[in-house]
Amino acid sequence: SVVAREMARNAPNDEVREDAELMIGQAARCREILQRLTEMPEATDAVHERMSLVQLVHDVIEPHMVHGIRVEAVVNGPAGETAPDVWRRPEIIHAMTSIVENAVDFARGEVIVIARFDARYIVIEARDDGPGFSPEVLAKLGEPYVTTRPGAEGSRTGHIGMGLGFFIAKTLLERTGATVDFRNGRRGGAVVSARWPRPALEAPGYTGA
Structure with a gap:
């Protein structure tokens, strides 16, 4: 931020x-994200520390139900099995919300957010029906300072960036044990998925009163 301000002050053109x-703005956005994460209250009891997988994906899509786009959450698993409870992790909610944005x-x-589970893994995947990632962006996605937007044109949420949002989301997810994948769907559109070994995310059965 300090270096960028000096660059702006002495810019030759x-x-x-x-x-x-733009760098100054993105540094401020990064600071705000980290501040929100550190200000989130610590869980104080076993009930608050856990949430259903269904609730998790609904919390992820809820902020984006107002932009004229159909946003849907789907939870799939083996026939006859109930979706597991998972640990309430603010960094996962923030990262997936950023990806859905x-x-x-x-x-x-x-936009469809799909949560899948089986005996080994829990996967949360965001799919859209847009143009997908261009090859040059796909090769670098997840690194900071990569953007698909030259400006605000076409952005429903008003967000402009250089890839810091994706970089932060990917980093947060990987720190929780997820493997993050970016790709284009076979029928078009972008697909971003995070896969955890089930024990890394699942909250064991609660036996309290």
Whole structure:
């Protein structure tokens, strides 16, 4: 942030100044994200520490139900099995919400968040029906300072960035034990998925009163 401000102050032309100002804005966004995560209250009891997998995906999509795009959550698992409870992890909710925000930005009309579980893994996947990732972006996605937006055009949420959102989301998810994958769907659109070994995310059965 300090270096970017110095660059903006001494920019030799408008293009460099705009780049520096964008860096300043993204550094501020990163600071806000980290501040929100550190301010989230610590769980105080076993009931609050856990949530259903269904509740998790609904919490992820809830902020994005107001942009004129159909946003739906689906939970799938083996026939006859109930979806597991999972630990309430603010960093997972934030990261997946950020990924869904990006999907809403580029979707033509629909975003689907799918949670799948089996005996070994829990997977949460966001799919949109937009244009998908371009090859050059797909090769670098998840690194900071990569963007698919030259400006605010086409962004429903008003978000402009250089890839810090994806970088932070990927880092947060990986720190919880997830493997993160970015790809284009076979029928088009972008697909972002996070896969955890089931023991890393599942909350064991609660036996309290």
